Amino acid sequence: xxxxxxxxxxxxxxxxxxxxxxxxxxxxxxxxxxxxxxxxxxxxxxxxxxxxxxxxxxxxxxxxxxxxxxxxxxxxxxxxxxxxxxxxxxxxxxxxxxxxxxxxxxxxxxxxxxxxxxxxxxxxxxxxxxxxxxxxxxxxxxxxxxxxxxxxxxxxxxxxxxxxxxxxxxxxxxxxxxxxxxxxxxxxxxxxxxxxxxxxxxxxxxxxxxxxxxxxxxxxxxxxxxxxxxxxxxxxxxxxxxxxxxxxxxxxxxxxxxxxxxxxxxxxxxxxxxxxxxxxxxxxxxxxxxxxxxxxxxxxxxxxxxxxxxxxxxxxxxxxxxxxxxxxxxxx
Amino acid sequence: xxxxxxxxxxxxxxxxxxxxxxxxxxxxxxxxxxxxxxxxxxxxxxxxxxxxxxxxxxxxxxxxxxxxxxxxxxxxxxxxxxxxxxxxxxxxxxxxxxxxxxxxxxxxxxxxxxxxxxxxxxxxxxxxxxxxxxxxxxxxxxxxxxxxxxxxxxxxxxxxxxx
Numbered sequence: 001x002x003x004x005x006x007x008x009x010x011x012x013x014x015x016x017x018x019x020x021x022x023x024x025x026x027x028x029x030x031x032x033x034x035x036x037x038x039x040x041x042x043x044x045x046x047x048x049x050x051x052x053x054x055x056x057x058x059x060x061x062x063x064x065x066x067x068x069x070x071x072x073x074x075x076x077x078x079x080x081x082x083x084x085x086x087x088x089x090x091x092x093x094x095x096x097x098x099x100x101x102x103x104x105x106x107x108x109x110x111x112x113x114x115x116x117x118x119x120x121x122x123x124x125x126x127x128x129x130x131x132x133x134x135x136x137x138x139x140x141x142x143x144x145x146x147x148x149x150x151x152x153x154x155x156x157x158x159x160x161x162x163x164x165x166x167x168x169x170x171x172x173x174x175x176x177x178x179x180x181x182x183x184x185x186x187x188x189x190x191x192x193x194x195x196x197x198x199x200x201x202x203x204x205x206x207x208x209x210x211x212x213x214x215x216x217x218x219x220x221x222x223x224x225x226x227x228x229x230x231x232x233x234x235x236x237x238x239x240x241x242x243x244x245x246x247x248x249x250x251x252x253x254x255x256x257x258x259x260x261x262x263x264x265x266x267x268x269x270x271x272x273x274x275x276x277x278x279x280x281x282x283x284x285x286x287x288x289x290x291x292x293x294x295x296x297x298x299x300x301x302x303x304x305x306x307x308x309x310x311x312x313x314x315x316x317x318x319x320x321x322x323x324x325x326x327x328x329x330x331x332x
Numbered sequence: 333x334x335x336x337x338x339x340x341x342x343x344x345x346x347x348x349x350x351x352x353x354x355x356x357x358x359x360x361x362x363x364x365x366x367x368x369x370x371x372x373x374x375x376x377x378x379x380x381x382x383x384x385x386x387x388x389x390x391x392x393x394x395x396x397x398x399x400x401x402x403x404x405x406x407x408x409x410x411x412x413x414x415x416x417x418x419x420x421x422x423x424x425x426x427x428x429x430x431x432x433x434x435x436x437x438x439x440x441x442x443x444x445x446x447x448x449x450x451x452x453x454x455x456x457x458x459x460x461x462x463x464x465x466x467x468x469x470x471x472x473x474x475x476x477x478x479x480x481x482x483x484x485x486x487x488x489x490x491x492x493x494x495x
Contacts, residue, residue: 002405026486026490191405194403194404194405195404197334198334198336198400198403198404201334201336201337201403202334202336202400202403203489204482204485204486204489205336205396205482205485206393206426206446206481206485207393207396207411208411208412208414208419208422210412211404211406212406263412265412267422267489267492267493268489268490268493268494271493
């Protein structure tokens with residue numbers, strides 16, 4: 001088996017055809033001959049020779065049963081088509097790379113910074129030291145403007161840059177989480193298709209036809225807590241985040257939900273396809289839950305950033321407002 | 333093609349005088365060790381085939397679970413225990429299922445619940461055949477029994493799990 005995501009709709013067609021054929025043979029003893037035409041094996045050749053309409057009625061009944069089987073399972077391709085346009089996980093690679101670049105540019109501090117979620121090291125961006133070393137150039141500048149500049153820009157630069165790094169970390173890991181979610185979702189729907197085909201194959205053997213499906217999409221996204229943002233002297237506040245569960249390895253802890261592994265069973269084509277319908281419904285719910293987890297974390301983080309913007313971006317200097325004290329000129 | 337369609341299973345009697353293989357779901361082939369057929373009488377052959385049938389069934393179920401493991405990409409070591417009322421009904425009825433192969437022929441095989449086995453060989457026929465003909469008849473009877481088992485299982489599942 002091993003259906004690939006690209007082959008999902010072809011697998012859906014195989015499931016539909018197999019379910020129809022198995023249903024017809026199971027219920028009515030109707031099989032396909034070598035030319036692909038259905039024939040009634042239970043009544044083959046058994047018709048009333050004295051009734052000229054007997055064969056026609058048999059043919060009509062055969063066709064009605066074939067149509068009934070086709071109608072019983074004609075939603076199968078439609079169900080799988082709902083999963084056939086899921087985002088390509090590799091489409092998140094570009095934005096992830098951009099977010100990592102931003103983290104690299106914001107890596108302040110002599111030793112560089114570690115992504116607190118994954119533990120990945122981002123080397124110190126040496127260009128940033130020009131700001132912290134600027135204090136030396138200000139020795140000949142005095143006055144209120146100089147004091148405010150030093151207080152609001154120089155002294156708080158490292159702290160704000162670190163907070164921006166943390167914010168970029170939230171974005172980058174949210175993108176990682178999205179990528180992991182869709183990778184797992186694609187794998188899960190392929191597994192549902194494979195399990196359904198296998199169940200249709202194994203239906204008639206002596207044993208119970210039971211199988212389990214692990215919904216890995218549930219465990220793909222981790223909720224992360226404890227990402228602290230400095231707030232200018234008052235207590236730090238936590239920024240909500242999510243991450244790809246497989247990437248956790250940093251200093252903050254993540255919560256990963258255990259993937260559910262429901263059991264399915266079916267001893268007839270109708271029962272097997274009903275279980276398939278149930279599995280697809282469950283998968284849709286789990287995907288939506290994981291998406292909501294990411295959306296909630298990002299919305300909360302955005303809200304925190306917007307309400308505490310001063311922790312990330314220095315306030316606009318008041319140099320041109322009123323008559324600021326820009327200091328005295330040097331003595332000539 | 334699923335592993336279920338392609339798996340094979342084999343068995344050999346403890347004294348290594350008789351062996352059998354099942355392939356393609358219901359094709360059984362019986363063979364005897366060189367020199368065994370001329371010196372074995374009908375009773376010995378019946379006992380060997382009955383023993384062999386039971387061993388082949390056990391081997392077949394082991395390979396079947398391996399095929400299920402491959403097809404479902406998850407480990408399956410044995411049948412799941414019955415849970416629902418229908419499961420218990422099915423398992424109880426299956427344990428009493430009586431199937432046969434080769435009825436009316438020179439070699440007849442019968443089983444109840446695939447646990448109790450009986451083989452009957454026509455003595456008059458046996459006296460006039462060679463080893464190849466004997467093995468052919470035994471193989472055919474065994475294959476027919478497997479097909480009969482599948483048919484009865486299908487009827488049983490249809491009646492118990494009607495949906």
